[in-house]
Amino acid sequence: MPRTRSRLINAAHRAMIQRAELGRKLGVASDAFKPKALVKRGKYRLDTKIDDTAHAVQKQFENNRLPIALAAAAGLAWLFREPIMEHAPRLGRKLRDLAEAGLDKIRPGSADDAEEIDEVEDQNEAAQ
Numbered sequence: 001m002p003r004t005r006s007r008l009i010n011a012a013h014r015a016m017i018q019r020a021e022l023g024r025k026l027g028v029a030s031d032a033f034k035p036k037a038l039v040k041r042g043k044y045r046l047d048t049k050i051d052d053t054a055h056a057v058q059k060q061f062e063n064n065r066l067p068i069a070l071a072a073a074a075g076l077a078w079l080f081r082e083p084i085m086e087h088a089p090r091l092g093r094k095l096r097d098l099a100e101a102g103l104d105k106i107r108p109g110s111a112d113d114a115e116e117i118d119e120v121e122d123q124n125e126a127a128q
Contacts, residue, residue: 031037061068077084 032041
């Protein structure tokens with residue numbers, strides 16, 4: 001009878017250990033399927049994907065700076081094409097007028113200045 005009793009005690013002990021392990025596994029599984037845990041896991045996976053994508057984009061930009069910069073500039077020009085087409089002629093006229101005014105100031109003897117000098121000399125001669 002003592003062997004049977006120790007066998008029963010050992011079996012009960014093993015059953016208790018197995019029950020505790022199953023309970024622990026069930027607790028972990030149920031915790032894993034709670035909404036908070038699901039959201040946390042989803043955020044982690046999304047963060048890792050975003051980090052991987054950002055790293056890949058950064059590497060591609062380092063390797064191909066000029067083509068990407070040209071494509072970005074072309075994209076911005078395309079986005080703002082209507083305001084550019086509307087305001088470009090007016091801006092062009094203003095730039096042309098500014099350039100002509102600057103050139104007139106730089107030129108030593110323009111035709112207008114020569115005419116003004118002749119008129120002043122005529123007035124001076126008439127006054128004498």
